[in-house]
Amino acid sequence: MEAIVKQCKKACPFLHNSTTATLSKLSRMPAPAGFASEVSGNVRTNALTTMAQKCPVMGKAIAIQSKSYLRTSARLAKHPTLPLKQAALINNENEARVAAAVMAALQGQTPTTHSTHSKPFDYETLYKSELEKKHQDKSYRYFNNINRLAKQFPKAHTANLQEEVTVWCSNDYLGMGRNPLVLESMQKTMNKYGAGAGGTRNIAGNCNLHLQLETELADLHHKPAALVFSSCYVANDATLSTLASKLPGCVIFSDASNHASMIQGIKHSGAKKMIFKHNDLQDLETKLQSVDIHIPKIIAFESVYSMSGSVGQIEEICNLAKKYGAITFLDEVHAVGMYGPRGAGVAEHLDFDLNACYPHGNNGGILDKVDIISGTLGKAFGVVGGYIAGSAALIDMIRSYAPGFIFTTSLPPV
Structure with missing residues (x-):
């Protein structure tokens, strides 16, 4: 019977999770009123047997046990002087019958679960x-x-x-x-504020340094607002996935050579995507024409493509976006700090003289036409982190909804 008990404990969640003390206590508690009449013969009932009878496995075994008890009692009553050895054989026979019933019930009715598999996954x-x-x-x-x-x-x-x-x-x-001025500034900041942020931006990880940095980045890209992330991979993924999931029926037009972070963001958004040939304006326009102008659209592309070194046709894509009712998402990761009079990237560099004279935006240049720009602090700027820049409402929405921003520790003060 010990083997059967072990098998039952494996198959039955109640037996498996119940301690011996709990089972013992239930066995001493009286059965609910009216239940005793459901049990055949003189089998003693209690709270434990009450629960067991409702079990698809143990219920059958108890029913068989009750019938076996009656048959055994009848045989012993006919032969009150039956030798003890023979009486024991009858009881063993009864026990074997119950054991067979339990095993049959276990094999036939127990649902296949993790506890009944022959061996765990390797x-x-x-x-x-x-x-x-x-x-x-x-x-x-x-x-x-x-x-x-x-x-x-x-x-x-x-x-x-x-x-x-x-x-x-x-x-x-x-x-x-490794610039001496950068290292000196970082050392002073660390001495004053410590090495870590202390939490997420929503709780204890938001400080004046984060806000100042976002203000500077927004101004750099001629946008009303900016938002800093732990990396630009996260910035691209979180922004595209959140934005496209919020735009009803959104279609994303993605350059065939886009970075993995943008591809992941598009995938996570669940939005429909249309991939246009790398830097192919005709293919992009053909695909834009296939979608009604009232449907929200995002054109996602890069300024400098890291795998090939090719440069995106920023102004032309912005013009197509305006023509077909789309917004633009430009990844300037490999260009910020390297191009333009202030290092804002290729979009700024294309109007170099204009932006040099009017560096703070609203000058009608290409940079002003781009809706959303993403960049990194981990390449030309030499440290760590990523960001997006765009309209105040867009930035606030991403700040409020993007899991990649909300649920992660913010950048350290340094």
């Missing part, structure tokens, strides 16, 4: 199988150990402190991450 084998695919297609990555030296830009040492290399592949294009 997670480690799956991990290794996926890694093997990476090795087979030659896409498995090995990390370099590169330790950039602040006072010897662009030098770095490897895992061997004595081995120096020159780093030509860093995103810190201008070496701002």
Whole structure:
């Protein structure tokens, strides 16, 4: 019977989760009024048997046990002088019959659950199988150990402190991450405010430094407002997914060479997407013409495409957006800090002289035509973080709805 009890505990959530003390207590509690009449013979009933009878597994076993008890009692009553050894055999026979009934009920009626599978899923084998695919297609990555030296830009040492290399592949294009003025400012800020933000922007992680930075970024891109994220990957993903999910029936037109962060944001939005050929204005316009002008549309593209180095046709795309009732989302990640009189990116650079004379916007230039701009602080600016800039209402909506902004610790004060 011990094996049956173990099997029952595996199959029955109640038995599995109940302690011995709980079961013992229930066995001593009287059965509810009127229940005893439902049990055949003189089988003693209590709260535990009451509950068991309602169970699809144990209920059948108890019914069989009751009938077996009556048959055994009748046989022993006919032979009151039956030897003890023979009487024990009858009881064992009865017990075996009950055991068979329980096992049959377990096999036939217990739903297949995690507790009835023959063995658990082999997670480690799956991990290794996926890694093997990476090795087979030659896409498995090995990390370099590169330790950039602040006072010897662009030098770095490897895992061997004595081995120096020159780093030509860093995103810190201008070496701002080791600029003495930057380091001095960061040290002063850290001494005053500490190294960490202390929470999310919605709770304790919002400080005056965040607000000042957002004001400067908004002004840099000729926009009323800006919002800082932990990275531009998060900024693109959170903004596109939130914005497109809020626009009813939105269709997103995405350049074929867009960054993975934009692709993920489009995917997470659940909106319909139409991919146009890279930098192909004719293909983009053909696709725009296929969607009614009253339907919300987003054209997502980049200024500098990192994989090819090609430059997006910003002004022409903005003109198409206006013609077909779309808004533009321009990723300037690889251009901010590098192009334009103030480093706002390619959109600013295209009207270099105009923006040099009128640096704060509303000058009718291309930069003013772009609806939403995303950028990073982790490349030419040399530190970490990402951001978007756009209208005040748009920024406030993203701030209020985007999980990627709401539920993450904000950037540290430094």
